[in-house]
Amino acid sequence: MFKLKLIKPNDDETDPIIINTAKEITCYMLGENDKLFNQQNCKKLEEIDWSKVGSYKIETSTNPIYFDPSQWIIERVL
Numbered sequence: 001m002f003k004l005k006l007i008k009p010n011d012d013e014t015d016p017i018i019i020n021t022a023k024e025i026t027c028y029m030l031g032e033n034d035k036l037f038n039q040q041n042c043k044k045l046e047e048i049d050w051s052k053v054g055s056y057k058i059e060t061s062t063n064p065i066y067f068d069p070s071q072w073i074i075e076r077v078l
Helices: 042-047
Strands: 002-007 017-029 035-037 053-060 065-067 073-077
Touching: 017 042, 035 042, 042 073
Parallel strands: none
Antiparallel strands: 002 017, 002 073, 017 035, 017 053, 053 065
């Protein structure tokens, strides 16, 4: 498992979300193949062009969480 820091784009006032139990992330890409990230390649999430992501799913130890990148993006893998 790994940790993620999510932020609201263009919003410095909202506190970030920290997810401590991420196991796998699926980015549903616009016009490209979907991208899967896990423990081995999770640092590449910091390089994602979020304007090309339609939505993404974070698999955690409890249940999956779906996000819209216009609302929350992954800023950093901790």
